[in-house]
Amino acid sequence: MAYPPFRLTASACFVCGEPDPAMKPVVSQRHSGRNSFPPVLMSSPLKSVIVGTAGHIDHGKSTLIEALTGTHPDRLEEEKRRGITIDLGFAFLEEGSVRFGFVDVPGHERFVKNMLAGASGIDLVLLVIAADEAIRPQTREHFEICRLLGVQRGVIALTKSDLVDADTLGLLRLEAEEFVKGSFLAGAPILPVSAKIGTGITELQAALMQAARELSSRDTARYFRLPIDRSFPVKGFGTVVTGTAISGQVAAGEDVELLPAHKVLRVRGLHSGGKTVERVEAGQRSAVNLSGIEHTAIQRGMVVASPGRFRATRRVDVRLELLPSVPTLKHHAKVHFHAGTAETVAEVYLYDGASILPGASALAHFKLQDEIVLGRDDRFIVRQFSPVVTIGGGAILDPLARRPARKDTGRIAYLATLEKGTREEILAALAERNILGVSLQEIVARTEWLESEVRATAENLVKTKQVRIVASEPLLVLSEKVFADICEKLLARVERFHNENPLLPGIAREDLRAGLGKRVRAESFRTALEAVVQEKKLVVQAELVRKPGAEITLTPEEERAKQQIGEAFAKAGLAAPSVKEVFAELAIENARAERLLQILLREKVLVRISPELIFHAAALDRLAALLGDYKKA
Ligand SMILES: Nc1nc2c(ncn2[C@@H]2O[C@H](COP(=O)(O)OP(=O)(O)OP(=O)(O)O)[C@@H](O)[C@H]2O)c(=O)[nH]1
Numbered sequence: 046m047a048y049p050p051f052r053l054t055a056s057a058c059f060v061c062g063e064p065d066p067a068m069k070p071v072v073s074q075r076h077s078g079r080n081s082f083p084p085v086l087m088s089s090p091l092k093s094v095i096v097g098t099a100g101h102i103d104h105g106k107s108t109l110i111e112a113l114t115g116t117h118p119d120r121l122e123e124e125k126r127r128g129i130t131i132d133l134g135f136a137f138l139e140e141g142s143v144r145f146g147f148v149d150v151p152g153h154e155r156f157v158k159n160m161l162a163g164a165s166g167i168d169l170v171l172l173v174i175a176a177d178e179a180i181r182p183q184t185r186e187h188f189e190i191c192r193l194l195g196v197q198r199g200v201i202a203l204t205k206s207d208l209v210d211a212d213t214l215g216l217l218r219l220e221a222e223e224f225v226k227g228s229f230l231a232g233a234p235i236l237p238v239s240a241k242i243g244t245g246i247t248e249l250q251a252a253l254m255q256a257a258r259e260l261s262s263r264d265t266a267r268y269f270r271l272p273i274d275r276s277f278p279v280k281g282f283g284t285v286v287t288g289t290a291i292s293g294q295v296a297a298g299e300d301v302e303l304l305p306a307h308k309v310l311r312v313r314g315l316h317s318g319g320k321t322v323e324r325v326e327a328g329q330r331s332a333v334n335l336s337g338i339e340h341t342a343i344q345r346g347m348v349v350a351s352p353g354r355f356r357a358t359r360r361v362d363v364r365l366e367l368l369p370s371v372p373t374l375k376h377h378a379k380v381h382f383h384a385g386t387a388e389t390v391a392e393v394y395l396y397d398g399a400s401i402l403p404g405a406s407a408l409a410h411f412k413l414q415d416e417i418v419l420g421r422d423d424r425f426i427v428r429q430f431s432p433v434v435t436i437g438g439g440a441i442l443d444p445l446a447r448r449p450a451r452k453d454t455g456r457i458a459y460l461a462t463l464e465k466g467t468r469e470e471i472l473a474a475l476a477e478r479n480i481l482g483v484s485l486q487e488i489v490a491r492t493e494w495l496e497s498e499v500r501a502t503a504e505n506l507v508k509t510k511q512v513r514i515v516a517s518e519p520l521l522v523l524s525e526k527v528f529a530d531i532c533e534k535l536l537a538r539v540e541r542f543h544n545e546n547p548l549l550p551g552i553a554r555e556d557l558r559a560g561l562g563k564r565v566r567a568e569s570f571r572t573a574l575e576a577v578v579q580e581k582k583l584v585v586q587a588e589l590v591r592k593p594g595a596e597i598t599l600t601p602e603e604e605r606a607k608q609q610i611g612e613a614f615a616k617a618g619l620a621a622p623s624v625k626e627v628f629a630e631l632a633i634e635n636a637r638a639e640r641l642l643q644i645l646l647r648e649k650v651l652v653r654i655s656p657e658l659i660f661h662a663a664a665l666d667r668l669a670a671l672l673g674d675y676k677k678a
């Protein structure tokens with residue numbers, strides 16, 4: 046199938062994302078700096094690094110991005126008019142072997158939620174502190190957010206250095222050092238800069254390069270996931286979404302799943318770093334042209350991902366950390382929940398105790414108001430319901446958690462395994478908690494392991510006799526304990542059947558399966574039955590399951606009655622008697638007689654024509670012969 050070419054044109058820049066017709070030409074002032082590349086149609090060997098700004102309002106973040114890249118990241122009319130950043134802005138810079146994608150965030154406290162959508166995918170933080178104002182509330186809040194989101198590295202810029210003297214700058218440097226002491230930014234470069242007169246910009250670029258070199262590359266072998274921050278139409282192409290790819294990779298022409306809308310869509314084309322590319326990978330700012338959907342059907346917070354690998358969720362189990370400076374958080378409190386580019390309201394359920402103290406952490410459950418796609422280890426931020434301030438954050442342990450239940454006493458131990466365990470320990474615990482077994486899809490959605498990793502882990506657990514693979518295509522894993530339990534139930538049920546039905550040779554396979562209830566999947570039943578048959582504990586003959594040696598033995602009285610029934614029907618020939626009449630002549634009670642009748646039917650001595658009508662087989666044979674003669678005559 047051929048797809049229309051998807052190229053960067055003079056009227057479409059998917060990465061800066063200005064909707065047509067207001068879209069600026071690519072080779073404009075905004076792009077005329079160092080980042081105006083000719084379009085190439087291949088993915089680049091450059092290392093992609095996302096740098097996010099952080100800092101108080103008006104501290105010079107956007108101006109600094111322009112000084113670094115030549116692109117002013119504010120793109121909305123309102124931003125230009127008010128001189129403040131409202132929503133996320135983007136710019137690019139290619140330096141040596143690194144391609145920087147800058148995400149510029151607003152400093153205004155009212156727009157922290159937009160900042161959060163931008164901060165979730167960053168590798169490096171560019172913490173901006175204005176020399177004339179020093180550390181202010183959003184300097185702290187943005188810094189805490191970066192810490193809680195697990196950002197590992199960054200650079201501190203003391204902006205507007207042209208406005209203060211050397212002594213003030215010296216003091217501010219000490220203050221900044223103190224501020225980040227003991228955190229991920231301890232020891233990070235602290236550089237005075239002035240976007241106005243251009244001092245310190247080269248040093249800042251060098252520091253960013255150094256930090257970028259020290260970053261380990263993201264794993265592009267995982268399943269693809271990109272939290273969407275914008276969706277807009279581009280004339281001639283249709284819907285384009287943008288975001289930072291946080292895992293895996295995707296190529297033009299492949300399918301992605303839009304979640305939580307559960308729609309599989311074709312990728313018509315891709316942009317990254319201001320140019321058309323064949324493929325985008327984890328760590329790249331990306332614009333994805335999607336076919337078959339209106340841009341209005343997609344909102345910030347949705348994701349595009351490898352089809353079938355992720356699931357949207359309303360319940361998650363987490364490790365939640367509370368900031369030291371905030372009030373105690375109570376069980377059942379409502380909070381604003383932010384992860385990836387999504388935000389919703391969450392109700393907090395605490396597993397241990399009635400509250401979390403400031404500065405402490407706890408295992409918790411969130412019931413989310415809206416469905417969100419989350420993966421294990423994803424970081425999140427929580428903000429107080431009202432007034433809205435950042436109070437904590439943490440990591441997702443189980444993205445597909447069940448509703449908390451008092452009887453679920455193993456949950457805390459399970460969460461501890463999810464938090465610290467090896468793959469084998471995690472899969473063993475997951476299987477043990479799911480008596481129905483766990484499917485490949487479920488394991489992937491819960492862990493983000495690759496299919497090959499899931500299979501290898503399951504095989505290892507088979508060797509240590511912790512799980513059983515009851516089906517391999519599609520994979521279904523059962524804990525050995527659950528499997529042994531099913532086997533035991535099978536044996537007990539067959540035993541009971543023989544006791545209750547001494548005159549029947551065995552239980553029908555389907556009745557045996559139905560008797561185990563819905564909590565045993567067909568694959569598990571089949572494998573368990575095979576296992577007990579192999580151990581010679583049961584025998585399967587045609588559709589009947591029985592214990593070995595469970596032959597039917599009739600008492601002399603029953604033998605006599607059986608013979609009597611057969612004779613009664615034989616004698617009557619085609620004038621078949623009713624069952625009631627035949628039973629009335631017997632010396633045994635009706636229930637036993639009924640079983641003898643069943644045996645005769647199974648042995649095909651008698652043949653049932655309708656519920657009421659039974660003939661002796663010999664009578665029917667005679668009838669068939671007669672009819673044959675009649676036809677010949
Ligand atoms: N003197 C001087 N002024 C600067 C410098 N950098 C920025 N400014 C000015 O500071 C003001 C705010 O700059 P922005 O870059 O918009 O600040 P911001 O941090 O992006 O603000 P928000 O995005 O709204 O949080 C503007 O008027 C800039 O011209 C500098 O190095 N020196």
Ligand SMILES: [Mg+2]
Pocket residue numbers: 106107108129130149150151152
């Ligand atoms: Mg700004």
